Amino acid sequence: xxxxxxxxxxxxxxxxxxCIWVEDTADLRAFVADRSSRPVGEVPPLPEFxxxxxxxxxxxxxxxxxxxxxxxxxxxxxxxxxxxxDPDRLKDYLEQYAVxxxxxxxxxxxxxxxxxxxxxxxxxxxxxHRVQLGDYLGLDNGQVVGLDERRIELSEIVSNGRGGWxxxxxxxxxxxxx
Numbered sequence: 727x728x729x730x731x732x733x734x735x736x737x738x739x740x741x742x743x744x745c746i747w748v749e750d751t752a753d754l755r756a757f758v759a760d761r762s763s764r765p766v767g768e769v770p771p772l773p774e775f776x777x778x779x780x781x782x783x784x785x786x787x788x789x790x791x792x793x794x795x796x797x798x799x800x801x802x803x804x805x806x807x808x809x810x811x812d813p814d815r816l817k818d819y820l821e822q823y824a825v826x827x828x829x830x831x832x833x834x835x836x837x838x839x840x841x842x843x844x845x846x847x848x849x850x851x852x853x854x855h856r857v858q859l860g861d862y863l864g865l866d867n868g869q870v871v872g873l874d875e876r877r878i879e880l881s882e883i884v885s886n887g888r889g890g891w892x893x894x895x896x897x898x899x900x901x902x903x904x
Contacts, residue, residue: 810891811867811883820863823849825880828863830900833875845870845878847898868896876900 820828829848834856836842845857857863857878861870864882872879880896 809883809893815862818862820847820849820855820857820861821865821867823864825864825866825868825882825896825898828898830878830898832900833873843873843875845873847878864896866894866896 827850830845831848831854832846834844834846836844842858847855847857847863849855857870857873859870859873862868863870864880866882866884868880868882870878871881876899878898880898882894882896883891884894886892
């Protein structure tokens with residue numbers, strides 16, 4: 727077995743092999759002088775630029791190509807709709823949630839009257855509520871106008887954007903089970 731002293735000497739000899747000092751560097755100087763005396767290359771001439779020619783747009787008096795051919799006349803309906811939300815009605819509990827946040831989870835029938843169908847609706851807090859025809863839910867004065875085992879049909883009263891009100895149908899469907 728070789729001693730650790732041998733390995734230390736071998737390591738020092740191998741590492742000092744790249745540090746050999748060369749006294750004669752004349753060939754290196756000759757190579758650098760030869761390369762420095764050669765021409766580097768030619769610089770290409772600058773490209774020739776054409777002078778800018780101003781353009782005067784004279785089509786401002788012509789018809790706008792993006793405008794309508796015939797001017798649009800906005801006609802407001804003459805009759806005033808009798809649809810509007812009842813401001814004196816007390817709000818139901820489910821009217822504080824948007825319809826998108828309410829989830830239909832099922833239906834039940836009344837034990838006394840089997841023709842009476844109720845929908846079960848879960849609110850964002852996880853509570854389940856019984857809903858029947860005529861109840862209100864959602865932020866847009868949505869009244870239940872239709873009800874079956876698969877969906878709740880609402881009639882919402884929303885602004886028409888012109889200072890009036892209009893009815894809009896809306897449906898909450900029972901999610902498909904996988």
